[in-house]
Amino acid sequence: MLERELKQRVLDQVGRVVVGREKETELLLVSFLARGHVLLEGVPGVSKTILAKSFARCMGVEFKRIQFTPDMLPMDMLGGFIFNMKDREFEFRKGPVFTNLLLADEINRAPPKVQSALLESMQETQVTVEGRTEPLPDPFMVIATQNPQEFQGVYPLPENQLDRFLMRIELGYPNLGTESAILKRNLSDMSTTQVEVVVGVDELAKSLQEVASVKVSDEIVDYLAVLGLETRKEGRLSLGASPRALVQLTHCARAVAFLDGRDYVVPEDIKEVAVFVLGHRVKLDQSAILVGTATDPRQVVRDILTKVKPPR
């Protein structure tokens, strides 16, 4: 099973630097293969950046990082026209967004115009500056990070921007055993440079192609549709899952099936990633929050998953 080997290789390499983040690494790989973008959420110091850097390194793709700040302009990210004195004409200079894997660090620190400039890149995999459209490299993935505890000097991502992210992955504090392992690992001076490239360019291109051809049967499609409907009927939610959310969930389930060595999706694949794909796309109803029937949209998604009978 080459696909399972691929997953193991990535987990092993990232695990050389990042301790106790196997699930998160697997989700990053699933998103990459599903051609989606990821929002990593967590307080400072829980290995969000190092996880993204190690993942990019072992995938062998071009990686760039942008530290988002409140004074940033869209041009800082996309690039712009610079006057070339020699040729006496304006030429387009590509910004850091022109890469395979972009780490948008602390995305909620940038003003909305910069955040929205990322929209086209994430959705269309292209950049338009002053009427000129430039395609982005293929594959293209954005891993954005944000600290949910910050309230000052930040611009929370609006729903339409959140919807662009295939998954939102929350990184909590490590448990006691993992914490000790992290401390020991840091004593031995590990760095991301020790992560080896384990996925070849050809293998990556082939894997992306194969994921796109994983079969999704009618029964599975019906199950997805019922899940979507239930999120819209759910009283504790004021906003249910959009059709785009369900399409993205399908892509994710395909990637999960591929990594498990199958060329068809089973209900298990959907349940494995549904909370990460739908959790940030649904919105809690204010009355549900006030009366205390719901505090976390992801729990509502979990409840729906336990309620809806999958094909068996």
Place this chain on the structure above:
Amino acid sequence: MTGEILLETWLAVADAAVLGAVAVGYALMRRIRPADSMDLKEAFEMLDRTIAKFLPDLSQGYTWEEAFERMREAGVRTDWEKVRGRLAAYEAYRYGGREEPKAGQEDVISLAVKLGSGLVGKGTKTKSA
């Protein structure tokens, strides 16, 4: 004369008893289907029904893997690798368009019979699955 009437009555009762026993036997045979007359889909449907009784607190949205995990926790002993292999073949047929598996249903049926026999304790948990 009276003896002949008694004999005929006795024979009629005996005939009715024999015919009744045959009818009951046939009905029971139809109710308990032999394993080889079920296909894998029917075997998994039978297992699904038995799981609902064995693990009454298991949520409706369970997947096979979740049910297997709960059964293992409840101490159900079977060749899980074999059962998983049958499930993989069944899912490949059902969702992957592969050829319908012609064998292997007996492993699934035996698990269902084991759960339904009451020989293993109920898998009910205090917290919901």
